[in-house]
Amino acid sequence: MRRPEASLQQQGSALPWHAALHALQREAQPHALASVVGAAGSTPREPGAKMLITEDAVHDTLGGGTFEFQVIACAQEALARGESGTRLEAFPLGGRSGQCCGGYVHVLIELFAGAEMQVALFGAGHVGQALVGLMAPLPWRVHWFDSRDDVFPAQQRPRLAKHHAPDPAAAVATLPPGCHALVMTHDHGEDCALVDALLTRGDCASIGLIGSHSKWVSFQRRLRDAGHAQARLDAEVRCPIGVAGAKGKLPYEIALSMVTELLTLKPTASQSDRRGVAPDTLRKAFTAPTDE
Incomplete structure (x- = not known):
């Protein structure tokens, strides 16, 4: 997978997410936009927080800690497989992420595989x-x-x-x-x-x-x-x-x-009657969180 081009690298490695997103979209480079879309209890960031992730760089933050490392790993693994589309990930901070704040976070990860x-x-x-x-x-x-x-x-x-x-x-x-x-x-x-x-x-x-x-x-x-x-x-x-x-x-x-x-x-994109986040995942997102 290609690294972001010099026009992005020259701006530094800690850009605000929106500046990195603009550059990567212009250059058609693979990247993932991770957004906090739901939170319960004590959490590092509130809904609306965003982070931009590439194969080897991270721009902005969702609050740090194990939770953020898990989001980065999830996005980078999907990028390495060439995936595109959206996925919704649930993070019980006291269970999956092992953080003492004990809240619950839903993160929407939007994957862009790069040039068509x-x-x-x-x-x-x-x-x-x-x-x-x-x-x-x-x-x-x-x-x-x-x-x-x-x-x-x-x-x-x-x-x-x-x-x-x-x-x-x-x-x-x-x-x-x-x-x-x-x-x-x-x-x-x-x-x-x-x-x-x-x-x-x-x-x-x-x-x-x-x-x-x-x-x-x-x-x-x-x-x-x-x-x-x-x-x-x-x-x-x-x-x-x-x-x-x-x-x-x-x-x-x-x-x-x-x-x-x-x-x-041009390659034909596979189509099905269900696209984006799976309905079962969305249903689970609206149930009361339990610590796993």
């Missing part, structure tokens, strides 16, 4: 820049690479990491697993080297290559010579990229087609 999709974009030309603009409002994390150091726009967008990457294999090695890779550099040799490195790595969610059918025929011959089986090339690389039947050659038109195609590749 990870996209690796190789190429900062006209289509790449149009594509980044279209992806900016989406809850995706974009890793943007180009071997040229002077082609990126000056503006830094949220959830966008820009990298000067002259070595294709080294750039591919930095990607998180499960990325959707889009290859569209200014150089065909660089494109082929990137597809080779992405296939060798073997854990991309998808690989898309910009270009014509004839370009892909030429690339397949070179990739087979590099040791990649034809069956893998057919199954794992899309070329041309974009939705089938899309018309238009303007950069924005091509980018629209590519974003639409990525939406068809």
Whole structure:
């Protein structure tokens, strides 16, 4: 799991929960918001107290002590499993938490697993820049690479990491697993080297290559010579990229087609008729607390 980016780290490790939440939401980093939603008897904090938790940092406090450590551990274990959604945890302070104040606390933990999709974009030309603009409002994390150091726009967008990457294999090695890779550099040799490195790595969610059918025929011959089986090339690389039947050659038109195609590749969230905190848990929350 990735650490919060420098823009958050530079602000220090003891931010108010709302400042940390804003930064982590902008950066689409995994985090959990823990809120005291009910209290009985003597408790460290009152309902409304909040704490923001990441894999390796805590912002603000629910009052300290064993109770707070248990909330942090509960949230971090769920984040490590990649969970999202909400859960309601009950803490009898004299029982579960072993604290002498003896009160009873209900904590709502809201889990954010991070970016909905990870996209690796190789190429900062006209289509790449149009594509980044279209992806900016989406809850995706974009890793943007180009071997040229002077082609990126000056503006830094949220959830966008820009990298000067002259070595294709080294750039591919930095990607998180499960990325959707889009290859569209200014150089065909660089494109082929990137597809080779992405296939060798073997854990991309998808690989898309910009270009014509004839370009892909030429690339397949070179990739087979590099040791990649034809069956893998057919199954794992899309070329041309974009939705089938899309018309238009303007950069924005091509980018629209590519974003639409990525939406068809987005993982389907599992749905059930019961979401959020389980009804049985909510019912128990409204019964008289007993010390366990």
